[in-house]
C-alpha cells in the first residue's frame with residue numbers, strides 16, 4: 269500500500285469512527301489513538317525520514333492536510349458534545365415551580381415593639397427627639413430632681429428594686445426627662461419622648477415587675493394646658509382610632525401641677541358602656557400634667573420664663589388594649605400563638621382600632 273493510500277485509509281477510518289462517537293470521553297480516547305505520541309497519524313509522520321526532499325514536500329503537505337482536517341472535525345464534534353451535555357444537565361435540573369414549597373417561618377415584631385415604633389413614628393413626625401437613659405438610675409434623677417425628696421410618701425406608689433441607698437432600677441422614664449433638662453446647658457426648649465424599660469415591685473394579671481414606659485416632655489415658652497390636650501388628642505387618635513374623645517381627670521403626680529389621669533372614649537362600644545370599659549364608656553390610659561416649677565428649677569430652668577407639659581403611659585397596657593390581651597404576663601411568656609395572632613391582626617383588615 270502506498271503512503272498516500274495509508275493516509276487516505278487513516279482519514280477514512282477516523283471519519284468513520286468519529287461518526288459513532290457519543291461522549292467526550294470517547295472523543296478524547298480517539299484523539300489519543302490517532303494523534304497521541306504513539307498514534308496512527310504520528311506513525312505516518314515517521315515515514316518522512318526515508319523520503320527525498322521533493323517527496324518530503326508532497327507527503328508533508330498531505331499529512332498537514334490530514335492533521336488540519338482531523339483537528340477541525342475533533343473541535344466541531346467536541347463543541348457539539350459539550351453543548352449536548354449542558355442541555356442534558358439543564359433538562360435534568362429543571363425546577364418545577366408548581367411543586368409545593370417547604371414553609372419558612374418568618375419572625376414577627378413583638379407587640380410591645382410595634383406599639384413603641386408606632387408612637388415613635390408619630391412623635392418624630394411632630395418634631396420630637398427620642399431620648400434614652402440608664403436603667404440603673406440614681407435616686408437623684410429618679411426621684412429627687414422630680415420633686416420627690418427622700419421620705420416623700422408618693423415614693424410608695426412606685427416601690428422599687430434598690431441596688432443601694434443611692435441607686436435603683438428606675439421606676440419611671442421621667443428620670444430621662446430630668447437628665448435631658450439637666451444636661452441642656454443653654455437651657456433652651458426641649459421636645460422629647462423617652463421610651464424604655466422600668467421596674468417596680470409588683471406583679472399580677474395587669475402589672476409586671478418589668479414594663480415599658482413612654483414618656484413625653486415639652487419645655488418651652490408659653491406652653492399651656494391647651495397644648496397638652498391637643499397633643500394627647502392627636503396621640504390617642506393615632507393609637508386608638510380617629511373618633512376617640514379624651515377626658516382629663518384631676519389627679520396627683522409630684523412632678524406635675526396640675527396633674528391628670530387621661531381617659532379615652534371606649535373604642536369598643538364608642539362610649540355606650542361595655543365590659544372592656546366596665547360600663548363607664550371611658551378607658552384610663554395615661555398620666556399627664558404641667559411640669560411642676562420645682563422640677564424646672566431643680567434642672568436649671570427658670571419657671572418664670574419656661575413652662576412645659578409631660579405625659580407618660582405604659583406600652584404593655586396599650587398593646588393589651590389594642591390586641592385584646594387580658595394578662596400582661598402573656599406578653600413575656602414566649603408563646604408563638606400570641607405573636608401570630610397579633611401579626612394576623614396587623615396584617616389583615618381585622619384591626620378594630622383603625
Ligand code: PHE
Nearest residue numbers: 440442555556557578579580
Ligand atoms: N411617671 C408617671 C408614672 O410612672 C407618669 C407620668 C409622666 C405622669 C409624666 C405625669 C407626667 O406613673
